[in-house]
Amino acid sequence: MTVTNTAPTVALREARIPGDGIYEGRRVLHRVPEGWEERPYELFEVEPQARTIGAEIRGVDLSRPLGPGLRAELHRALLEWKVLFFRAQHLAPDRQRAFARHWGELETNPLLAAGSSEDVVRFDKGSGSTPTFENVWHADVTFRERPALGAVLQLREVPPAGGDTLWADMAAAYDNLPQDVKDRVDGARAVHDFIPGFARFYGPERLAPHQERFPPVEHPVVRTHPDTGRRMLFVNASFTTRITGMPREESDRLLRYLFQQAHIPEYQVRFRWQPGDVAFWDNRATQHYAVNDYGAHRRVAERVAIAGDRPF
Numbered sequence: 001m002t003v004t005n006t007a008p009t010v011a012l013r014e015a016r017i018p019g020d021g022i023y024e025g026r027r028v029l030h031r032v033p034e035g036w037e038e039r040p041y042e043l044f045e046v047e048p049q050a051r052t053i054g055a056e057i058r059g060v061d062l063s064r065p066l067g068p069g070l071r072a073e074l075h076r077a078l079l080e081w082k083v084l085f086f087r088a089q090h091l092a093p094d095r096q097r098a099f100a101r102h103w104g105e106l107e108t109n110p111l112l113a114a115g116s117s118e119d120v121v122r123f124d125k126g127s128g129s130t131p132t133f134e135n136v137w138h139a140d141v142t143f144r145e146r147p148a149l150g151a152v153l154q155l156r157e158v159p160p161a162g163g164d165t166l167w168a169d170m171a172a173a174y175d176n177l178p179q180d181v182k183d184r185v186d187g188a189r190a191v192h193d194f195i196p197g198f199a200r201f202y203g204p205e206r207l208a209p210h211q212e213r214f215p216p217v218e219h220p221v222v223r224t225h226p227d228t229g230r231r232m233l234f235v236n237a238s239f240t241t242r243i244t245g246m247p248r249e250e251s252d253r254l255l256r257y258l259f260q261q262a263h264i265p266e267y268q269v270r271f272r273w274q275p276g277d278v279a280f281w282d283n284r285a286t287q288h289y290a291v292n293d294y295g296a297h298r299r300v301a302e303r304v305a306i307a308g309d310r311p312f
Helices: 066-080 095-105 172-177 179-183 194-198 204-211 248-263
Strands: 045-048 055-058 085-088 119-126 151-155 165-169 189-192 215-220 223-224 231-233 238-242 268-271 280-281 286-290 299-306
Touching: 045 066, 055 066, 066 085, 066 280, 095 151, 095 280, 095 299, 165 172, 165 248, 172 231, 172 248, 179 248, 194 204, 215 223, 231 286, 238 248, 280 286
Parallel strands: 055 085
Antiparallel strands: 045 055, 085 280, 119 299, 151 280, 151 299, 165 268, 165 286, 189 215, 189 238, 223 231
């Protein structure tokens, strides 16, 4: 006698996650491009802070001049880790500027408060201060034809708690885009404008005089790193306004999705500051987020930015 399995088929109700979101799941995390030659460092110690981004550099005194060998090793570490941290440096502004100049000419930014010289930006935050670029993911000055190569930031006064900064690896963000999204953004260009970012805290009377100096510019949605050859997502919520040649509604929807990529924890490193700490980051390969969670306490930082090249 043959027995037939007649167990009823279990039917699931229809359920669907809304599209264009970010979901849990495994990420592909490559710190360096394929074929990269990894070599030990001879002049300092490297202490990784996250899987693909962020490393503390130990055994380097930035107040002293850099020799060619040390500069070369630090440059290699910057390309590998995208942001480097140096504890307790307590650099005078001229030494901070001298260190940054090993990577190029320094930028000025007339839209932000200056420190001891016009190429030093001073962020002095406390009760009643102008918020500027906090609580938003962004890359610096992408509204320029040649956005900054990188920046060197030092904390001079730190609140008792809070005030951390996060960086996101935008090569990892690009690597993990779905293939259909890559097909849409590879070769696309987007408009960047200083006004949306600065309008968060400045009025029209402050911004209007700078419109001629900083007209809207176009950059690739996905840029290629000039040193490593990696492909990196290059749009941000402060300055990217639309994708060229795309209907506004479609552009807005796609940009919202691309902006969200910086929010994924696997692509991030978070740094807790102490007075005198220095961070040096590759602005081409990262976005960053300064956390304003310290209330009326004071937080004082000084930054110098290194002029960059035209994205391609």
